[in-house]
Amino acid sequence: MADNTDNRDGQGGEELPDDLKRLVDAAEEDAADAGEQDVEQPEPGHTVTSGPVSEEDKARSLIDMSTVANPHGSIIEDANGGEGTTVRAAYLGKEMASSFLEYSMSVIVSRALPDVRDGLKPVHRRILYAMNESGYTPNRPHMKSARTVGDVIGKYHPHGDFAVYDTMVRLAQPFSMRVPLIDGHGNFGSIDGDSAAAMRYTEARLGKAAMELLRDLDKETVDFQPNYDESLEEPTVLPARFPSLLVNGSNGIAVGMATNIPPHNLGETIDATCMMLDNPEVTTAELMTALPGPDFPTGGIIMGKKGILDAYETGRGSLTVRAKCKIEEGKNGKSSIVVTEIPYQVNRQRLLEKLGELVREKKLPEISNIHDGADRHGIDIIIELKKDAIPQVVLNKLYKHTQLQVGFGVIMLALVDGVPRVLSLKETLHYYIAHQEDVIVRRTRYELSKAEERAHILEGYVVALDHIDEVISIIRSSQTDKEAAARLTERFGLTDKQTTAILEMRLRRLTGLEREKIQSELEELREKIAYYNRVLSDPQLVRDIIKEELQEIKKKFDTPRRTQLSDAAKDLDVEDLIAEESMVVTVTKAGYVKRLPVATYRQQKRGGKGMQAVNLKDNDYVEHLFVASTHSFMLFFSTKGKVYRLKVYELPEASRHARGTAIVNLLPLEKGETISAVIATKDFPTDEYLMFATEHGMVKKTSMEQYDRTRRDGLIAINLKDGDRLISVRRVAQGENVIMVSSAGKAIMWPEDEVRAMGRGTMGVRGMNAPADAKVLGMEIARPETDLFVITEKGYGKRTPISEYPSHHRGGQGVFTITMTEKKGLLAAMKIVGADDEIMIMSEEGVVVRTPVEGISELGRSTQGVRVMNVAEDDRVTAVAIAAHGKKKRAANADGAEELDESSIDEMEE
Template identity: 85%
Template sequence: MLSRAEQDAEAEAEEEESQEDSATPAVGSAVSEEQLAQSMLVDMPTAHGEIIEGANGGEGTTVRSAYLGKEMQASFLEYSMSVIVSRALPDVRDGLKPVHRRILYAMNESGYTPNRPHMKSARTVGDVIGKYHPHGDSAVYDTMVRLAQPFSMRVPLVDGHGNFGSIDGDSAAAMRYTEARLDKAAMELLRDLDKETVDFQPNYDESLEEPKVLPARFPNLLVNGSNGIAVGMATNIPPHNLGETIDATCMMLDNPDITTEELMTALPGPDFPTGGIIMGKKGILDAYETGRGSLTVRAKCTIEDRKNGKSSIVVSEIPYQVNRKRLLEKLGELVRDKKLPEISNIHDAADRHGIDIVIDLKQNALPQVVLNKLYKHTQLQVGFGVIMLALVDGVPRVLSLKEMLFYYIEHQKEVIERRTRFELKKAEERAHILDGYIIALDNIDEVIHIIRSSQTDKEAGARLTERFGLSKKQTDAILEMRLRRLTGLEREKIEQELADLREKIAYYKRVLEDEGLLKQIIKDELQEIKKKFGTPRKTQLSGDAKDIDVEDLIAEENVVVTMTKAGYVKRLPVTTYRQQKRGGKGMQGVSLKDNDYVEHLFVASTHSYMLFFSTAGKVYRLKVYELPEASRHARGTAIVNLLPLQKGETISAVIATKDFPEDEYLMFATEHGMVKKTSMDLYDRTRRDGLIAINLKEGDQLISVRRVAVGEKVIMVSSAGKAIMWSEGEVRAMGRDTMGVKGMTVPADAHVLGMEIAKPGSDLFVITEKGYGKRTSIDEYPEHHRGGQGVFTITMTDKKGLLSVMKIVKPNDEIMIISEEGVVVRTPVSGISELGRSTQGVRVMNVADKDRVTAVAISSTGKKKRDQKAEGDDVDDIDEIELADEGELGEDDLD
């Protein structure tokens, strides 16, 4: 089926072909183009009733042939232009739509001015719809109500008396109950209207006249803004501060070539009547430069501390055009649906002093995180799309700030010029009459004789005109002059008035000739209005707008992350595990299936990045808060549900970090002793299917990844009980897609257990499968070149089992040891004996016969954290994050 546009095109083509006698039937179609065009014809009466034979016309039938598409297009165009010009869009000169202009004009004509009492709103509405605006009374009343609302208009134009609605969305009382009159500021829009400053046009029935535009002595389009939806276009101009707008107008008058940035020193941005905060200046600059921009407006919120460690969020200002009642309902709904569990109560604290909303938080809630959630999920933060569309000479145009001010200034120039011409004409007419008075007074005896000797007024006027060369107006004025004007005092008054008029006439002529003087008059009158009606700015301007990310809604806290050999991962608070002395039995941390055990355990911030290194040599990236939170006994979520791992691919190493500095590196170690160093900034990217982290030889696998800085020492330990230490400078930096070099040589029946960064003053902690371990000072290990077998670090026996885990620790550290069956022990390092390299070690953890140690994580106590801060040492992002102290656990918490 053909679209309307295609049908119109074919119909036009058919009409042209028929005129050339070359129409042919359509090939392969059951309907010819001529038949299709014929079917598009409709019968409609002509405007003048002439008889035209049409497609279906018969004798005596009044029809008109027309194409449906063209007729619809023309009719809709007329309708749309009527909506655009006469209803929905404001004029760039006075910033008013026709209905606003008619309301103000009707109230002014009826005398409902600020110096008169309030008048019933129904009377005003009746005047408007009866004289100028033949539409619905409710539409006119609603418009008048908005002009009176201080939370809708930056400078209200109507002074309402009664219930004119509220910011809560309450509607105004019926028009028969309310009263209104023009506000003082509205009189500035109407000022000089009686001095022929603007053109008038007939009203809808041509019985009266109404102004096409108001003089508008201040830039109302910017001050009060405008919003409206026309046909195919819309306008949304934010309100501005009156004083700032006038200052910008004066700057434009002084320098027409001023830049937008310079204008923004006087007019930095919109100023909403409800206050709030505009986030960022880019949207404002875009709107002022191009006429279109996007603003982010936030409520004004403050965080107050209450007793018992609780906090409250107090909302004192809300964004423009936000319904406060609906905002409260939305807040209650989010609390009821447990989307904001941190909130304990919501108070409506509105009174005659303000519209405060008080949001009480629970004891452990973080106010800033809750505030971010409120910005994300409620209208405490909204977007305001600026479209600065207005009518210029009856044509809709999207205007920049400079263009708006330019057209307003041109309008003011015309208003002042026309007012000056009007006053010049009045002054010249009065001076002309006074000249006649002076002539009559100089010749009063002869004038009286002529009048007394004349039979009629007409004869007296003719004789006076002939004798003194007077005009008809002067003659009429002399004939109507009272006798008291003949006194000497009156003559002096006439002469003084004439002298004053001649000064005014000279001034008016200078104004019309000197554009600089004309501009100065505009500036002076604008500054007078600013002094009279200017108010301080209500809306604050803040820094760049920041999108509310998911991370902003997550409280930053330390969590324990565990990952099992089978690939189950979870996070839980560090306070789950309580501190125990050396040799403790521990408590159940993870409930696991048979043959599964915890492989990775560490402490990290919820806002850190998680880098997962797989056996395939790839790296995947997640945020810690993206990992599922689970209980202490829960197994967790399979990593294959979080990462796109291939078949047979498992995670072999995990690292957490908050940043990716270029001068720090990741050091990789494989089971066969290969090592590689790569700059961290190469991993500051993500891809759905992962990035290549390291190339591996067949049969080899990744066992350790650590952050390393320039000059640090690296230590590697093998299952054969040997350790080797060498400087990171032994390995040059390589790219991601490389294999690396030999770091440690191990026998065929052994493998590398792990690799750590050997920091000065630290100890090497090793532990066997059966829980026997020890710590040895790093100073006892000689530094070698990479690639050697190393020196012995522990004497192993069958009773104590194979060497299982190695870690670098400090005396003030605490370690968390986890076994294959999920038993966790948290114990201070200071409780573990410090022994030489070739000793056997002591029992660190009581391990069951069928269990074995699989993982160890290092955490810092509060004391260690303070000590490190005093010494200026860095704290490792992965292993040295402060653990919070927790209270005693009950017997049920012990395994």
Template identity: 85%
Template structure:
């Protein structure tokens, strides 16, 4: 436990210590002159052994070393807690948070009150701001002059305050972030609307308190004849809490207040018909109403505020984005700098130029776009990367009876109305007292006028004022105030006309007195008065709404920043992926040799090719039974000749894990299914909607046994036939309804029974009028119409699809083909043969096949891929590509660089 020297001890103790330290002791070391507590005393006091015997941290005082220093022992933690609590309460109550009744912090209230007391009102000339700041800090707010001046500057800025309370004359800063001129150059006075906050201040409507030195008094709160807390909002950071109340439209706020005056049980939704949302002085657009409703109901809500932008098309066909309004509290100059950075860094390549079009009519920012830029896409990017869209976290925190509370809209209006009721009642009592006092005097004057001769006789016969007053009181039963008024009455009041005026004034006062009594006895009448006075304020100071409210609450998604266009996606056997626009190919002339589509490594070829929208999903299924999901726009865009990016750089594939199937889709309907097949013959059918989610490390697409791997994934429609081929030379075909739909994290059922030494080579959807092409490891293959294969139940070994011999080797690959296609055959050594399907003999099921590819003794066939498909569709085929995709495939097939094995409808 530590003890510390008490530096702020009593003044009497300090005087005594100074007297004692001024005398020198002959036997002692000469005392050093010291002010307060010396550093040595402090160091000694930091280690006070007596403090260790005080487990509760109580104060222990005594002499330390005989030098007269008072030491007080206390727990450091408890002392810090007490000190910090006192500091935090001071910040919360007397500095950072507004009062719920007038919506002002102490410094704002003192500025307005000081200007009012000094006469810097709207009907007077502007006065130097330095004079106002001097009055404020000299009389009520003993803090830094720059802090007070900056606060007053903000009260005068129309882009900071929805209803400015100070009328500034001179440079009071700008929305670009320029600071105000020094206080010696600017002039200011109260704005007209500020007088409504101060109205009736002289009628004892609010309590007053002493100022910091108790030489003057200042109001604890202003009468605030309109709901300033909501109208101008408030921002403040206290200790452990903060407030951020958005500004609102004056007329709408008054309408909501009147609605609650009529019906205290009104709902938040009903209040929002009058007060639909915040109204920022800089305009803009609030996206969605949920954040507003949350803030109004709970006191906390998150608003999304966008700049108001217009898209203008020029004569040359190019477009420009014109920023008309920016979000509240956004520095326009920094916004321009950020736009310039994004253009320089080529993050917004669609922008050709940026102009600052600000003038006295507006704050326009003109953004010129390049020829082929899509304005809405560029605008979405601007919303994403700049402060053209910002979040506003509403925290409706204010002081209620000196206690900070987060309030709903209804609670804020309730406390404001309660304050106004108190103001009206106190004002009425004050005016009633004044009226009764005046009526009392007038009644005495009338008595005197009715008996003027006798009154004059009493006055003339009296020796002193006191004697005259006593005799009048005794004769007519008058009070001291009445007799004083009679004695001070001028002779001209004795005329008959003056008596009539006095009688009329008395009658009017009696009517007012009766009205004041009705007000004090009827709370409903008080609420009517509040409504009438609020409507007066609205009539004088209401302005149209500036901020628009949009029902669209959609957040800016990355997808909104990408133009929706068709892209060609290629995935090679070696695992390289890329995308590029379809227009890259369609702009080329057709015929002859075509054009080169991609430069690949030796022996590599395109295994998967799709034409898909940038907003479509690519599902990558790996041999480990996992599925990874990427949007097409997330794939790297490359040139026509580029190889692409290795897929291991895009997906977190484990060592030895490769991509076995790719599916492109834009939606995940529950009534469409994916059919899976593994090397051990397991199959599974799962609804696509179960894959409409994503994880960074992939989702389990199918559970696999040890040693098994996923080899194929196909979309399957009701009634379609599934054909599986094993390396043992057998094929089995069964209807897709043989497999019931099951969950994602399942193993599936037996689709084909294969011997332990064999494996399933592939699974395809056998459509009508197609053929099954198979090829052995030594290059012998054939094609057989799928109609020759009998339909079985799943789980069997199937029928022979080729006669196996030792010379021809095991079956190596299979593919469903059409007569108008070309296929590519690749060997283990990288030899690639491209041949038309029509060049391969069509043979029966149990035949040996013909030599399709000559394979060296130490080599073997490993893969088959479809190279191209003609534009003419096969009869009865389900459409799988659009015309663009078919033409693209034709172009690629002429060069021979692109191949295709799986084309799935989006």
């Protein structure tokens, strides 16, 4: 301490104020008194000092010592000798923790969480009990809600009247409760989010189902506890003759925990309970045959069953709930989406507002109008679409961006013996069944007791009637009731209760008919007593009674399931929001990629000049051109033998004149690496293979299954020798032939089984032996009844039937496929075509020609070909692709791309 003087003795410093002096004196007295007792040592954290201290510090120290000596606090007397303030030492952290723990437990047990036995929170239980006690039952008229609320808050629940009324309103709403427990009369709110009318306007009474929760309450089946002022008693739990926790669900937020139990179908829940009564070791999967999933009062569709299984097995799961929608076709070709059911707890009015907002912000341009079609028959929302809109795509967008699809996180948290626990379905049913067994046993004991009391009285009646004359004589000769009772007890060996009943018996009970009734009632009671004793001694009989009574409740209150369960995957893929259509994808030599609808290109006759398709930079030209669906996988094979995977819809869409996006922005290509082949596919079958060909003539065959995976930096597709490049990749099936063409004008055809299947990281074998000054142009699958189309750099081409090419073993140079001349240039491209196909030819300058194959002459192998495309003097042909396969739609072309029929192509006159 800085100041070592004793201010009380006047040896320096200022004198303490009078009030502090009194406080110090009182503390010293307490400390002196406590010194005769065992004084507790200060807790860790207290500062212990030695030596002289200031008067103020001494005062604090004495007060602290007194409270340590007397932890419950010291009563400090004021100047007038009266009691003053209680001072108690406490660490702030510990005090806060203790106080908050008490508060949180109060919230958990007394407010926010339901009891596993009756599925009710205290406020729900009190509302139902208060209405039952006041006689607001289904066989009585409705009573004002304000009267019920007054009874609840005045007798059992001293909280806000609006809180109690809001709870009562929810118990009456058929869109909130699967089985409403209150029969409301008046405006109790709507699914649109409208609030209920004030309590002075509405009326309510207990619903018939609520009476099953209260049934047998008067037979000592449950414990009672004092109410808040101990003037009345209330039940700690209701008998709950059906599993209300599962049937109506529950949701609440406590301190540090929350519960969110979905509602279920009453009949299904009872069936599952009976199944567990029959076999306590039943599995969750077996229970789900009776109780397949939640059943929301608003209907809807639960997508996928994994979340349900997780919730039932662990007590936690995630459900995806969709609205029920149907697509209707209009007379003018326009479609409409009609929403008939919405997910549970979704505000319908806010949903409509969100739909309107999305339309105004152009996020759903396919929607032309939205109608509110709600009436007394349903809550329909009618969404009108524009003529060219695809209803399923629009619906998927609605699921993605609105509350037509919501998540429901299941947390099956309830109180078990006053302790919050997350419960599985089996545990929930187990505790409910245990509660019902207790209810039945306690009810049976009560009824047994009443039956034995009544039988005891009737046995006395029988004795009296058998000796009626003597009984009357004793009574008449007795001076007082007490004397008569004593004489009767002594004479016939009766109990006090029997004697009292005989003395109170009316004379009309002496008739012969009354005696028969007494004897008949006594025999009936003896049978009941025997039955009650059997029930109490046989647990199986108790379970049979529970089953029987549950089935009676099911028969009275069961309703059909409203929520549909779907096996479909719950998550919406981005692909679901993309309309499926055919696209032309171009990849230029410089590495620019784009996609645009195939209808952009018009059909022309042979020899046409074409139309400008791409504006390219100098020295750039289109190297790859193909057609594929937006939902196809795009496998990009690079010249370095790696493969990258994208979806077609992930490629940037651009206009006809746009150059596109640099592919390095989409794929992590290395320096000098370019795309040499592209495969479009929707799946990866194990019985189909990819055939690879390199510029030096190497080939390799690998199963498609090997490429059903992806990596950000690509996968190894083929190992290459130094200086070699991958030039072609094609799908190949068992028994097909492979044809390869070199720039020297030669072609070789051999069976695919000449190459055995290999893994991804292999080099392959020799497929074609090209001269040193030539290179392999490409490789195709030679299917029967097709032609080999070849075209030179200057636009001269022809098609030759595949049947004219002999089959060789792989590794040779092949045979001539066109007569080479300097005027026509070297061979530039090759493609396998059918007679009804259409091809697209692209030049280095970006000019494209689309022409039918049938317009190109079919010539022999040793011919020069005809002019297929007018090529400018400083231009040359670079790529050929199939635009359409035949007159009818087919599954896939050689590239695995989605194919088109002619009706899907917008034809434009030249």
